[in-house]
Amino acid sequence: MSGEKGLLVSKIRDGTVIDHISAGKALKVLRILGITGSEGFRVAIVMNADSRKLGRKDIIKLENKYLSKKEVDLIALVAPTATINIIRDYDVVEKYNVSLPEEITGLIKCPNPNCITRKPREVALSRFRLLRKDPVVLECCYCGARVLGEDVEKYLEA
Amino acid sequence: MGFAGRDVLSILDFSREDLEELFSVADYMEKAVKEKRKLKLLEGYIVALAFLEPSTRTMYSFQSATHRLGGYALVFSSREATSLAKGENYADTIRMLDSYSDLIVIRSRYEGAAKYVADIAENPVINGGDGKHEHPTQTMIDLYTMKRLFGDIDGLTIGVLGDLKYARTIASLLYGLTRYKPKKVYLISPSILRIREEVRDTITRLGLPIEEVSSLRDIIGELDVLYVTRIQKERYPDPMEYERVKHAFKITPEVLKDARPELKILHPLPKIDEIDLRVDNLPYAAYFYQARLGVPLRMALLALVLGVWR
């Protein structure tokens, strides 16, 4: 956890640190993870911290909360540079980068208002497949509508 | 891959070999119908026609195809579907129809409805048109018509004209053409009705040689096939502009003056005034022939998907 001196947030003993989030995207990341703050565990958010790699970055610390690889992969939609550190007793015991999943179910609302997944009173969960990685393009498995990576946040399900 | 038990959701699910197999069975069906032979391939089978959006032609075509094969068509049309408006959803309706039948044909105004229905139903599902997304059986008919008229689709120069953005047959037709090697496909439309970005991306990626043009006049002399769709009034808030566009894209004997003698005009029907009635009697008009191939083609598809074709 280099480059942390000068931050106002102390190290956590156990939990998950999401580092190298593109500056300004921390709240979006929390939204993707479905973390609202009412879960009970402590959440620290640092925004616009100095970063050697990115210039500025955001950092999220989740105390006593361990995120699975599958959960954090969705972060790649808004913060592809993010790295995940699993902390136990102040030590980083696991570290990995996020990578986009091939298929995303129920997280993104289809931008096509006439898509079957937007029809009221149906149980069709939205489903997108990863069509391209760079830049990110997702395709609705039902209607074929596309969502660009940069627009994903506009279509996150409420 | 074979047809038996398979869903027919997108034309892109089918290879050229699949389509060729389908067309050869359609040849058989057409001949049998012409010779008034009574076929019993679907005897004891029930085909559910879930037409949750009205489409008389497509529905009658599937109904006729089912009956011609000795099967029974269970029609659940938009009239019955008004019960849906009272609160029943697609999912419940489909579960019911799935248990009453051996195959479901679904027509809906929602894009992606066919795939959704296929997720729910255990029996095979055929997409009879889902919003502006796809209409694969119409494309099968379109390709079959070209094949019958010219012997082969490879090498043809094809013009696709009209509302390329919203017409439900267009995306499917262009996807279907990627299974062949036409010499060139001209996309002829007013600028606001060009094909959707995702369609352009897919067909370009699959190597279809397209060129977008805004006037038929310059290229009419190159075409073997001209596929016409209607430009809907709703697309133009300004009625004057609509009249201008409608006029500019109307197919008249005058426009066809420079056409090659071999040119054939196709149209998914119904047509209203996008083709001058005088064109109906010209040798170019192939849309009535195309419409006649609809039933034999759908007979072939039903027999293959239900696994009764040997």
Ligand SMILES: [Zn+2]
């Ligand atoms: Zn969709």
